[in-house]
Amino acid sequence: MAATALTGRPHPLLRWKQPSVIPGFGLTLGFAVTYLSLIVLIPLAALVLRPVDMGFVGFWNAVSAPRVLASLKISFGAALLAAIVNAFFGLIVAWVLVRYRFPMKRLVDALVDLPFALPTAVAGIALTGIYAPNGWLGRFFEPLGIKIAFTPLGIVVALTFIGLPFVVRTIQPVLQDFDAEFEDAAASLGATRWQTFVMVMLPSIAPALLTGFALAFARAVGEYGSVIFIAGNMPMVSEVAPLLIVTKLEQYDYAGASAIAVVMLAFSFLILLAVNRLQRYLSRHRERAA
Template identity: 70%
Template sequence: MSARAGTWSNWKRPSVLPGFGLTLGYALLYLSIIVLLPLAALILRPAELGLAGFFDTVTTPRVLAALRVSFGTAAIAAVINGIFGLIIAWVLVRYQFPGKRLIDAFVDLPFALPTAVAGIALTTLYAPNGWIGALLTPLGLKVAFTPTGIVIALIFIGLPFVVRTVQPVLQDFDSELEEASASLGASRLQVFGLVILPSIMPALLTGIALAFARAVGEYGSVIFIAGNMPMKSEIAPLLIVSKLEQFDYAGAAAIAVVMLVISFVMLLVLNLIQRWARRHEDNDR
């Protein structure tokens, strides 16, 4: 009884900012209208296919190939962004050089640039007759209209998520920890791997998760450079649009549900790893 009373008293304890009940109600209402209701409608729409029809729709070779392309390229792009995003954030935080502010502004360019414009620009560069594609073609390397081109487009749109997530953590990192480790005889590599990296790992994983989530649903910048060849470079969002154009709303919703479930599971795994990394960092402290 006393424990229950204590919990209730903590719940009812007045806050510095009043109106908790009202704001909580607005938050739940807003979340329900914007997120939960659309997701519920999406999940319920394939019910008209029946269980057998649902599995027949999402297990066709074309759908499975599109899902492999979408999630495979998104995962590769997210990992690459994690590596090079960390390097870019490190350079922007730790070094002073001419044009630093300009480069820092360029990082946010994919946020402001329309995705269709980005797709056209990348296709112009990497097409066989493009500036970079013309140099790669004699070497037997083809980027545009292949999954490689999709990865490049997803790297372009996902890089800012990693940089802007890691950069503030590096700025707030206590340099005295580095100095103490160096005074104890640790090399630069050891300082980075044993002191700095564990501290920024939760932020880095968050950036990778955001970049992955953004890449999975990307459409505008990918359709131009992908070539959209079924069983080879066709992405799942394009297949959903194709089914919508054919008025197959249930089939489109079925593919979307599969993408939703896979994305949720992968993000859940990343969040669990992130939580483990944060707990491990707290224990070390």
């Protein structure tokens, strides 16, 4: 306390405590750290340590195999493309649900959450039946030479389906809280609708949009159930990394499966870290501008 009085800065041990009317900081912090350790940190540490027995050469040979590289490229490429599509159309869907009134609006709003409740295997079977060459929609694309099911395009469709709710439900509350007076003020100053959206609204919803994008991407990278039915699962063509991991587990190649999982974990963490840094930068830039 004396050091605090002399320097004007809190003691390093006191910086951990946050002022709150409700006591129990130490207890809740210990519970949170213990819970995260048991559920997240310890399993991830075990996953990372599993390929150690292979050595660096064995690890590199396992993750640099052409089939593994192809599956990683398909998984991350399809997940990134699906997340971008969801960020664009999810913003439109959230905008329509918040700003307009139309018949059966509640039904449409409930349908957005359907991918949350629907088992992924059921979603995969339904999408395959719809987009197969003889399916309800696939039969119209087949004469045009566009094949959706059993191709990488089908993987993107499945990942877009399961990732849409993450974007919509993340942006929707922000749009609901946005004050319409800012739009009226921009319009009174002569701004067009597009200028109002880009210059006034987009900076406010950009952090939420990035959060929805990150959630949709993270969900799509590890998706398995809905993909294996519509992908075709052809090695080097439409085989995703989670399926390859399951294949190696069925072959009792636990070290090889763990090596692929570690690579997926590392890339996913780096991408999400970059998105979070960008989100934090946009939030600070918005606060300074305000």
